[in-house]
Amino acid sequence: MADKNVKTFQFVIVGGGIAGVTCVEQLSSQIPSADVALITAGPHIKAVANYKQVSRALEEFDVEERPSSVLEEKFPNLTVIHSPVKSLDTESHSLETTDGQVFGYEKLCICSGGRPKLLTQDNPYVLGIRDTDSAQEFQKRLSKARRIVVVGNGGIALELVYEVEGCEVIWAVKDKAIGNTFFDAGAAQFLIPSLEASKPEVAAPCKRPRYTTEDRAAGSLHTFTADRHSRVHDAGPQESGSALGPDWHEGIVLRGAEQVSRRVSVEYHCEVEKIFTSEELLNSPVKSDCGSWPVCILLTNGKTFGCDFVVSATGVVPNTEPFLHGNTFAVADDGGLRVDDHMRTSESDVYAAGDVCTACWEHSPLWQQMRLWTQARQMGWYAGRCMAAHVLSEKIELDFCFELFSHITKFFNYKVVLLGKFNGQGLGSEHELLVRCTKGQEYVKVVLSNGRMVGAVLIGETDLEETFENLILNQMDLTPYGEDLLNPNIDIEDYFD
Missing domain, CATH: 3.50.50.60 (FAD/NAD(P)-binding domain)
Known part of the structure; x- marks a missing residue:
């Protein structure tokens, strides 16, 4: 050379x-x-x-x-x-x-x-979303679609299933809960109702309310010990060009051919076993109700779904x-x-x-x-x-x-803040979780190890990120505070700042 x-x-x-x-x-x-x-x-x-x-x-x-x-x-x-x-x-x-x-x-x-780990490289009905061109291709195909299958559980999949309207979405995730890359099953349960509700016209701010004694049931408090830690996966699909921005879906219309608002069905704990075109299906022993759909997907749970196309959002490789x-x-x-x-x-x-x-x-x-x-x-x-x-x-x-892992993003119209070992990564069973959840408003989880805060997940407008960041960095012994650490009647920001 x-x-x-x-x-x-x-x-x-x-x-x-x-x-x-x-x-x-x-x-x-x-x-x-x-x-x-x-x-x-x-x-x-x-x-x-x-x-x-x-x-x-x-x-x-x-x-x-x-x-x-x-x-x-x-x-x-x-x-x-x-x-x-x-x-x-x-x-x-x-x-x-x-x-x-x-x-x-x-x-x-x-x-x-990175480049996307596509389910298959040569199927015209399988689309990866990564750069501007592929996002525009997705928008074009979606405008004529009645049903799509989304495979993956990272950031792109989370954003996509929430944003798509006018089209039925079958969402296949290999984990037991959605969003396994970013949060635990409890946070996933907090977010699931947002998939079933109509999308708000404008992102409404939701400030953390001051609770009274009567509100304790709404702002419930739980303590339990973790028995496993979540694995960390890739954040989204990528290939040789520059990846999309975190708000890639803003400014483009993600609407299908149907009049429905949003219809998402989640298939948990499964992966793709095979993808058939309608022609291949005729010669296959697989029994299905794929009808006249152009492509059919067979999942490892035995279910088959016909659809207009498949979105592969299964992560990246460097x-x-x-x-x-x-x-x-x-x-x-x-x-x-x-x-x-x-x-x-x-x-x-x-x-x-x-x-x-x-x-x-x-x-x-x-x-x-x-x-x-x-x-x-x-x-x-x-x-x-x-x-x-x-x-x-x-x-x-x-x-x-x-020094400290930190990330701010938005899922299902909620602000999401991740700090430190937010899913107990690498801690095995040697950690304790404190959780506070107010349905439709906020989900707060802190990870404690030997009485010290090592991670946190904050969903909603909690106003706790700076306080928790300081507690994680300072490694202060929080044992004396016990469950009061997340007591909604105690203004923790004033207490520690």
Whole structure:
């Protein structure tokens, strides 16, 4: 790949998603004179907008799709190259794009994201939703659909089943409860009624009420010991282009061909056994009531459903192609490029950030990697800082964002805040849960280990996130407070702040 006419940049970043764009912004801000190249497959990039630091660990932002020219106008030192990467030669420090161009680098950051784990790659009736094009294709197909089957239990599936109207939705989840990536069965039960109710016209704020003694039944309190911890899965499907924003469904009409508002049926604890077209079904021994539907899906629970098309929302795998061939990257068990606490891969001068990488340093007891928007931004920002620090021979410490896992999102029109070991990840049975649930209003769960708060799930406008974040970070012994920690008659914010 070596060529004396190769254009060499000081920094090359691959990927126009949040991790790559944030890395570019950080590098260009720290070293304005640096020669930076962003190699991205599409004409648009994903940028962070309306960023807000909610607390020390929690952050909120929107993700906007913008022309890459916006980035070049902001940073005169930046060159954007529109072409997928064909190959990487770490020995000669060069990349080749699919259009035949070769670019050299002094330091490289791979931010190529993830690609969806589709149920099948070659079935025209199976659709993955990941980027703008696939979302538009989904909208187009949905407009003529009477019934769809959604397979998956991550973020995209959760958003999709709630937003789709005018179409029957069969939702197949492999777990015993919905949203297993993000919360436990109790939170799932709290959210299920939202699927059966009509969608509100406007998102109504729901502030935590002051309870009186008579309200205790409504704001019920429970204490129990966990006997297992939930596994963490991928947050949503992705492929080689830049992923959709967290509010990808806003601004597009997700309406089917029927007059019904919303009709969702959940099939629990099952996976897809086989997908038939109507022609294949005629020659199959499978008995079904698929009728004249264009495609039929057989689940492992023995049920068959005919539908107009199937949405595959079954997670992502790190998009490490085409970087592995001919190189000796250390790869983690989940398929991601292993990175150390400075976001460096095992190859010299090659960094990685976002969904493509796996954090392989010794984690804080209160942090875990999940392939989410917040972590893509944090990793991209930190990778940019590390690359700049190494060039400038500056020392750099692991950023505070890796001290405590924190994530804010929205599901079923409820604000959802996740902190620390929110599902007791890695704690086995050695933890206790406190739960407060007010139907239709809020669900509050805290995870305690040895009397100290190590995680929390907050659904609704609880106003407790900053207080709980402080309690988790301070590791204060909460044993004396017992169940009063979630007593709705005690103003815990004033008590601890």
